[in-house]
Amino acid sequence: MKILYLTWLDPATTDYPLFLAQQWETMGHNVRLFPYDLEFSNRATERLDISLAWERPSLRSLLLKRQLDRVCQHLKPDVLLSGGFFLLPEDMHRLQKRHHFKLGYIIGYNHLMEGATVTALQAANFLIVHDSYLIPILRGTRYGKIPHVFFMPCMADPLEHHPLPLNGQDQQAYGGDIAFVGGHSENRISALRQLTRYDLRIWGPSSWKQFADLAPFHRSEPVxxxxxxxxxxxxxxxxxxxxxxxxxxxxxxxIPEVLACGGFVISDWRQDLADSPLQEGKSIVTFRTFPELEEKVAYYLSHPEERKRVSEEGRRIVLGSMTYAHIAPVLASQIADVVRGD
Incomplete structure (x- = not known):
């Protein structure tokens, strides 16, 4: 298949599209990544267009449509896979009518009520969701639902995520008792406030600094x-x-990325985690309440041999069933069925 993949590609924002595309290319598919957020050009006029467009949404949309049209003319993709809602549904429909590709969206998080999301989804030929909760909401043949809704579980890339020998400088810079990587939300803030007596490192956007009690634990570098x-x-x-x-x-x-690195994870409990190959207390540790989180953090910090046992089993399971090499072929087969009209 020829796949044009329009998505965010700033590595400080997300990196799974690159791993997914690389795996599909390894399988023999022709994948063209179209970065929405990392555009560049050697032509001065196009650099000026891009610079101005970021300040004016209408111009940004016009430039994106023009660039996509040009790429589609050259590539003639079987599939346009979009990692976000970058164009209005009617604009995407005109592109699809002109270039005859199948249109799919990857829904990385639950934002069905945002903007023109619902209208955009109804125009798609298939959807890929990261949250199993959305499958019965979106899949169907009536009430505006989509017949082809596929599940993309969490994955790791062993070429990127693997054990590393660390020197003392690395250990001091990146270690600590607890590392959290990500943005802030109400439940995350509440959880981390239970752990400020430890050597806590919060790696995420500068907006963490607005919380005075957590700001001392924030690390400002992009990760x-x-x-x-x-x-x-x-x-x-x-x-x-x-x-x-x-x-x-x-x-x-x-979760699988840390385990593939040989690290130890404590996660809040989620149904998709319970349905994964990882098993509580054997290859993953979870919590449902903040007191339980505090109890398990204290226990595992004082029992390094238990951390090692769980992380080793977790790594074995991830490498055996939770990598892009295991999951990307399934998604590619499902998309190919849509392209063939099966």
């Missing part, structure tokens, strides 16, 4: 690539807390 892998290797505990307003059942790729 991606090798730095993220070092954090996952260095921290005694990597804490995963899903944003309650973004996810319901879903879990972050952070």
């Amino acid at each position: 991606y690539g090798l730095k993220k892998t070092k954090i996952y290797n260095a921290a005694k505990i990597v804490l995963n807390i899903e944003d309650n307003e973004k996810q319901i059942n879903a879990i972050s790729n952070r």
Whole structure:
């Protein structure tokens, strides 16, 4: 298949589209990544267009439509896969009518009530969701639902996420008792406030600084690539807390990524985690209440041998069933069925 993948590609924002595209290319598919947020050009006039467009949404949309049209003319994609709602539904429909591709969206978090999301989804040929909660809401043949809704569970890339030897400088910079990577939400703030007596490192956007009691624990550097892998290797505990307003059942790729690095994770309980190959107390540790979180953090910090046992089993399971090499072929097969009209 020829896949044009329009998505966010700033590595400090997300990196899974790159891993997914690389795996599909390894399988023999022709994948063209179209970065919505990292555009560049060697032509001065186009650089000026891009600079001005970021300040004016209407111009930004016009430029994006023009660029997509040009790429579609050259690539003639079977599929346009969009990692966000970057164009109005009617604009995407005109592109689809002109270039005859199948249109799919990846829904990374639950924002069905935002903007023109519902209208855009109804025009798609297929959807890929990260949260299983959305499947019965979106899949169907009546009431504006979509027959083809596919599930994308969390994944790791062992070439990126793996154990690393760390020197003393790395350990000091990226270690600590507890590492949290991500933005803020009400439930995340409440959870982290239970843990301020520990060596806590919060890696995320500068907006964390608005919370006076948590600001001293904030690390301002962007986290991606090798730095993220070092954090996952260095921290005694990597804490995963899903944003309650973004996810319901879903879990972050952070869980298999940390485990693939040989790290130890404590996560809030989610249904998709319970349905995954990971098992509570054997390959993953979860909590449902803040007192339980405090209890488990204290226990596992004082029992490094237990952390090692759980992380080793977690890594074995992730490498055996939770990588892009395992999951990307399933998604590609499902998309190919849509392209063929099966």
